[in-house]
Amino acid sequence: xxxxxxxxxxxxxxxxxxxxxxxxxxxxxxVTTETERALASRSIASVQNNKATSFLAEMNEASTRxxxxxxxxxxxxxxxxPLEMFTQLRxxxxxxxxxxxxxLVTRYEDVLGVLSAPAVFKAEYATQSREMISxxxxxxxxxxxxxxxxxxxxLAPKPALTINNYSMFGRVEVVGALAGWASEQFYxxxxxxxxxxxxALELTETSTANALDVFFSHAELLExxxxxxxxxxxELLSRYVQEALRFHPAYQVIERKTQVKTTLGxxxxxxMEIEKGATIMVAIQSAMNDDTVVKSPNVFKLDRxxxxxxxxxxxxxxxxxxxxxxxxxxxxxxxxxxxxxxxxAPGESGLIRTARxxxxxxxLFVDYDLH
Numbered sequence: 394x395x396x397x398x399x400x401x402x403x404x405x406x407x408x409x410x411x412x413x414x415x416x417x418x419x420x421x422x423x424v425t426t427e428t429e430r431a432l433a434s435r436s437i438a439s440v441q442n443n444k445a446t447s448f449l450a451e452m453n454e455a456s457t458r459x460x461x462x463x464x465x466x467x468x469x470x471x472x473x474x475p476l477e478m479f480t481q482l483r484x485x486x487x488x489x490x491x492x493x494x495x496x497l498v499t500r501y502e503d504v505l506g507v508l509s510a511p512a513v514f515k516a517e518y519a520t521q522s523r524e525m526i527s528x529x530x531x532x533x534x535x536x537x538x539x540x541x542x543x544x545x546x547x548l549a550p551k552p553a554l555t556i557n558n559y560s561m562f563g564r565v566e567v568v569g570a571l572a573g574w575a576s577e578q579f580y581x582x583x584x585x586x587x588x589x590x591x592x593a594l595e596l597t598e599t600s601t602a603n604a605l606d607v608f609f610s611h612a613e614l615l616e617x618x619x620x621x622x623x624x625x626x627x628e629l630l631s632r633y634v635q636e637a638l639r640f641h642p643a644y645q646v647i648e649r650k651t652q653v654k655t656t657l658g659x660x661x662x663x664x665m666e667i668e669k670g671a672t673i674m675v676a677i678q679s680a681m682n683d684d685t686v687v688k689s690p691n692v693f694k695l696d697r698x699x700x701x702x703x704x705x706x707x708x709x710x711x712x713x714x715x716x717x718x719x720x721x722x723x724x725x726x727x728x729x730x731x732x733x734x735x736x737x738a739p740g741e742s743g744l745i746r747t748a749r750x751x752x753x754x755x756x757l758f759v760d761y762d763l764h
Contacts (some may be wrong), residue, residue, distance in 0.1 A: 479679035504680035514649035607637035679704035732761035
């Protein structure tokens, strides 16, 4: 005899299953204030692949191998997981001797100490001091650069048709055709130089591309930068650029040479005597993310002290070329940001193509609507 199915319990079973499904699929939502939501949405630190090993552990394992192997390990970490590496070094080995004999400095205070003493730690490419330029001359420089950047935006675009063949759009190659051209025109017009420091040109080109890359990756930042450009607020736009470059700097590490015998990390447990003629690798990206000084380094903030940025040198010791590059990036970006519906070009064209031997930007295409 077959057991009878009690149909009266089926509705109850459906209700129980529904309740169970709801309980399992409900995601706990944290209620935050407007400020907390704003800060959370502006947290743009890269999520890096966490492995069981660490930079120092990997270097220790390779300690008996050729120096080139160890150098390759450092280069790979600098490319793939720089913040993870810098965090460990700041804590365990803030002054680290690299396989090639150079000294890597990662802590904010030590980086500041190096950049504050150009007579002791000399830059190979240093030009005259920015202090040589008077305030009236500064305004002349800004006006000239604004005009040149405006001309560049008119010369660089190459209009093309969209797929529907009705709406026109403009396409600009940002690195060489826009930033590079504008920078070279400025140096030619102001200094009378047909060729200028390639390092300064690289700084302008790469900083322009990298700042745009951060804006494009975070829609709200792009909107805010566009508003600053529309308001012709150079100071505010400069803050957006500086903070964007804190996350994606043109240079992660810059080089200095000691002119005399000196000491790094003076007064700390990591104090180290450094010989004359030594190479100091100054990890400015590490310093700009040092959470012992830089508040909430993973959050995009516009109210940071100017002294926490090293994208274009350091305040009192900033040289003329660094100051000019800082000015150029803002003036080049401003008219570009005013273009309607500015966006990355589709596909790989809209991604930064870098040099094989470093982080220098080589190419980046952006599109905008003409109508």
